[in-house]
Amino acid sequence: MALSSAAIIANTSSTPATARLNNSSGLPNYSTEAVLAAANHHIGLSLNFPRSISSPLVCTYRAASQQSQQFVEENHRKHAPAIDGADRVKPLSRPTSFTSTGPDPLAPFWNTHKEGFLQPKEAASSSITSSLLTAELQLLANAASDRAEMHSILAQQRDNWNKLFQRMLTSASMTACVLSVLDGHIAGHSMGGLSLPALLLNAGTAAMMAVINQFQPSQLAEEQRTASRLFRKLANDIHYALHLSPHLRQSTSLLVDDCKRRLQALDRAFPMPLTPGGLEKFPTKVVPPVLIEPKLNMAQGDHQDNSNVVDCLDLHEYNGWDRQLAQELKHIAAMLQHSDIPKYTGLAQNLVKVNKPLAIAAPCFSASAALLNAAAMCTTPLPTNNIQLGMWAATFSVLATFLCSFSNDMQLGMVFELYRNSAGYYADVKTTIEETLRTPVDQRENGTLFRQRIAYQLGRWPTSQAEPVVPADAKEAGTLF
Incomplete structure (x- = not known):
């Protein structure tokens, strides 16, 4: 895609609802609304669906909301400043870059549709054939x-x-x-x-x-x-x-x-x-x-x-x-x-x-x-x-x-x-x-x-798998007629 997730989030930080929060260590934190907006934008671009509430992506949007919320919580847990026993803030040894040139932190989320987020065409075709x-x-x-x-x-x-x-x-x-x-x-x-x-x-x-x-x-x-x-x-x-x-x-x-x-x-x-x-x-x-x-x-x-x-x-x-x-x-x-x-x-x-x-x-x-x-x-x-x-x-x-x-x-x-x-x-x-x-x-x-x-x-009744269906001394296989 032409735009990275960090750039999209930066573009959405002008409003109070999607404001960008900075902590004392200089690490960026993103609000839930910003991540959801970026998710909706990326899914709409990749699937060519309108980014509206009434679009066919309504069920996908709900699933994306839950997954993005989990990602935000995990991001805060990983990159939040550590606190030692003296209640002093210990900065992270190697801060993660969220610029457009670095790895996209939402990349696992954008690629979920490739890993089963949506049903593949081959599986859909197989299901139709079976039906x-x-x-x-x-x-x-x-x-x-x-x-x-x-x-x-x-x-x-x-x-x-x-x-x-x-x-x-x-x-x-x-x-x-x-x-x-x-x-x-x-x-x-x-x-x-x-x-x-x-x-x-x-x-x-x-x-x-x-x-x-x-x-x-x-x-x-x-x-x-x-x-x-x-x-x-x-x-x-x-x-x-x-x-x-x-x-x-x-x-x-x-x-x-x-x-x-x-x-x-x-x-x-x-x-x-x-x-x-x-x-x-x-x-x-x-x-x-x-x-x-x-x-x-x-x-x-x-x-x-x-x-x-x-x-x-x-x-x-x-x-x-x-x-x-x-x-x-x-x-x-x-x-x-x-x-x-x-x-x-x-x-x-x-x-x-x-x-x-x-x-x-x-x-x-x-x-x-x-x-x-x-x-x-x-x-x-x-x-x-x-x-x-x-x-x-x-x-x-x-x-x-x-x-x-x-x-x-x-x-x-x-x-x-x-x-x-x-x-x-x-x-x-x-x-x-x-x-x-x-x-x-x-x-x-x-x-x-x-x-x-x-x-x-x-017309045979073998009692076990070891017993043959037709006995060895039988002259005929069937007994019904």
């Missing part, structure tokens, strides 16, 4: 809660579809069966008049069975129930992370990225519309649903994994992580990959092999009953022929009803979806472990909490 990330997490939680509510409504709707369709199909098929039997026995009297309604009922039942078995309403309801649970879990996980201490959870930027990828993957894994984009009900190869989108730099993950685990875990423990925990989690991921996931995908594949023939056979038997009723209408009304055709039509109607009920009332599609989602559940645990191990240690969730969370997800 934006927190707000984005809250938006993701709200979106997940809304998705959960929508899928819950669809699950109830499609479960009602399943019940209503099965009641209607069973009633129509059994009515056609009774009409076919009666038509064969009274054909000589009524000229096959009951074959036409039996034909219409069987044809309509066959068409309805083909459509329903293609969509599998019980499986649709289970898809929506699972989606609702997963979206609700995502929202709860976000709220849990927001209430967790920042040094225990993973970094906020990584958490936002993971939640985005998970929300996007759930939208793709469990679509709401029936067509287009619905899930394949009889897949050739069963694969677990993808519950989190893979990262773009997944190809570089193996190198990052090894370097982070080996280099950062040389210490005894860092952020709850050590070498033993990393190796244990790797072992769990390997067991999930080679044991649990293949087990449930295999069970789901077997359900497809059973359910698909039933879904095809039921409408075929109903269509055959309709053809037999049509033959009964077109042939010569002989009692023997009509009885045989009517009995065969009734038999095919009963078989169609039984197979359709076995497939839909036993909810084989729902069981298939349960097995497939179980495989997806364990695949998500494996992916979570692998991505966490690829993340730098200082950005991960606390190792103790992460280990306990994985144990709960697997």
